[in-house]
Amino acid sequence: MDNSNTINFPNQIKRNAVIRFLHLYVISYVYLFIFTSQVSPLQGINKTGVLWLCKNIFQQKQVEYIMMTGSGDTTLDYWVVVVNMSLAAVAALVVLLIDKKQRTFKDLHWFTVVVVRYYVAMIMLSYGFAKLHNGQFPANTIGRLEEKVGDMSPMGVIWSMMGASTGYTFVSGLLEATGGLLLLFRRTKTFGALFSMTVMINVALLNFFYDVPVKIFSSHIVLFCLFIVSGDAIALYRFFILHQPSQLRFQKRTSDKRWKRITLISAKWLVVAIFIFSSSTTLFYTPPAVPMEGAYNVEKFIINNQEVPSCSNDSVGWKKILISYPGRTGVILNNDSTKAFQGVVDTAKKTLTIRKKERDNIYAYLHYNVQKDSIMFTGNIGRDSVRIKTTRKNKEDYRLNKRGFHWINEYPFNK
Template identity: 30%
Template sequence: MATLVESQAPVRDQGDSPSAGPLPWHPATRVLFRFAFVYLGIGTAAQWLLAQLLRSVGVPETAVLSVSRWWALPPLTDWFATNLFGIEEPLGYAPTGSGDTVTLWVAAFSWVAVAAVAAAIWTVLDRPRTDYRRLHSWSRVLLRFALAGALMLYGMVKVMPSQMTFALHRLIEPFGDMTPMGVLWSQTAASEPYEIALGCAEIGAGLLLILPATVTAGALLSTVAMAQVFLLNMTFDVPVKLFSFHMLLLSLALLAPDGRRLATVLFSGRAAAPSSAAPLFRTARANRFSLVAQVLLGLWLLVTTALEGWDAWHTYGAARPRSPLYGIWTVTEYSVAGQQVPPLLAEPNPFADPTAARPRRIVFDTVDGLHLQGLDDRLTWVAATVDPGRRTITLFRDPAGQWQLGKFTYEQPAPDRLILDGTLGIRQVRMVLDEIPLERFALIERGFHWTQQAPHLE
């Protein structure tokens, strides 16, 4: 946490007293530690670890969100938003799926302000103290397990692919219509071994952070992994920039006290002195018990994040249930009230209802919806259910399935042909669809080759 902490035992002259204590910290080191203890320790790591532990023991999500809201310092954050940043709209503290909301950025600024004031007051009131070695050791425990829990969770949803999941509609979506984040997610999801390897690196870093003896290795691996994640978030506009930046900061804070020792090993070829970090307790017995407690906490985080990753994998990840009509289907015939509607491309109208026009294709992927691709190649997700027993397809106007948009019965005279007949809104609609073999797509068919006579960049 403190970048200027002396991590080597002081070298004494023969005239030094054998009982002389460790060297005092530099004044700048003490101030930096006070600021980092409040901002990274209390404002960041404590919130992460508490939220993860509450979820792991089954505390209702509403209660966990209430704790997170309280940690965002709403009165101070609201005041800064209105009076300093000129934000007129009320801040929303409910989760939106984005980690870069205005609220979260202003809340981070609030914690910077609180940490700066706290460090100043702490410096005035605690001026005689020359170091915080034991508090530094305890704060490292907090940072280690907060970071380890986050790394394990993000690693689990990659090892059991659910963070980046292959979506069938990406095969027919024009590349230029994808967002930068969509490109990144699709590229990673296109290779499960690559995604799993990324997850293994994050889980490995988290496991190394559990034991005090391997913290430096874990912090080094975490720094490399989080630097890459932060770079990708910045360059592909992924809305987790603030969170990944804090993960990188925690990694660097854990690595910093060993920076001099690492430099000695890597650049001078000499052996580094052992770490002189202060033990958590004054007795060997208490420190042994603390080591056992840390191992048990690490195992708890490993098991609970694995269970959470397993649930995500089967709920919305690669192991999620597929639609009974899984595939990409081209609409070859489309009639309304018995009148054939030819596939004519009309003038684009951004206000038109995409479900009211003749689609080019229908993509059945997950069990909770489908994608309609218009003649202009625009894709629209529609909540839908397929009942193979009754052979019906029901479309809804809302994700909750409360407002019905249309209902079709379907026939499947051949495995690659569908006939839909029913209502869409107030219209009687009939469609004939032919399935596109997925092997037609190079991304699916190409596979892996040890030898290639020429590169394939089609």
């Protein structure tokens, strides 16, 4: 009897058990994340449950469920990841213990890869199409153009950079949408996963280093792409590293019955059509027009027939009037503080009505008169009569928007 084989046999069983556990763990975690991520309809129910665990089991009293925040990196979101990881380990262990046949779960892995492919494809298509036409990164508003770079948030810098170049934003969206489309088909799934992973690594890095609160989600999309190509890891290693002939696996799943094949193909193209249609709605989005949009630099501010010098560092005189969004108006005072108001422009009556809040009393009621080189605002701020002489600066007047593209640059245009 070969003693070496006797000694190695238990070790082999342990290694197989560890591999099967890790396999089941990854598959379990994939489904948990998909069903609880920020794009899942079950997100609210899951977060409510995790919040209960945090407060009653883990004694994390400071954790809160902050809704409508736009952030996917809240404290509760990180607890969701921890809970999902724990549940995945429990699920994998339970299946491992009750599975007496010691199956490899190849069919489950194959099906999970299909689910992940379609999930990542949906995400890539939605984000990609959103960048193609005034969706995720619209052109910079007047308020953004007036903001000092040093006063911007890191996230604001990214949004300003993307909004400054329609071409770059369009290409970024095109790359994301291309990766999504490639993932929808078995023959291109590996290339699509590698393509999407390359694109999403850049997105994840921007999220991490510019403090964009989508770090958890973007990192998982990168990991999901790795999961898709994991089955072809050996073939990719032989081809790219060892420079040896290699062939990717192609598992063609079909049925021996014609009606089943037709049903599967029809279902696939229905899903593809739904993904593309639901994601492409952003292509038809047109930003609402902003009447009298612009930055109005105040040259003279006269209140109760007394001119307030622009050099005075007070909170009475106005330095700029910013009309950036429909229904919103900003005012920069002489002391450089900014106030945000509800502002309604009536182009028929040529009036600007300003309120602190939507249902508050009128804060300022101004008539405007467009002259050759200036715009005059006359009316009242509270009980005080005012006359404000301004010069208007449109979006196209900013250097960031005027420069455009140049094939030839004798010197860098960096002033």
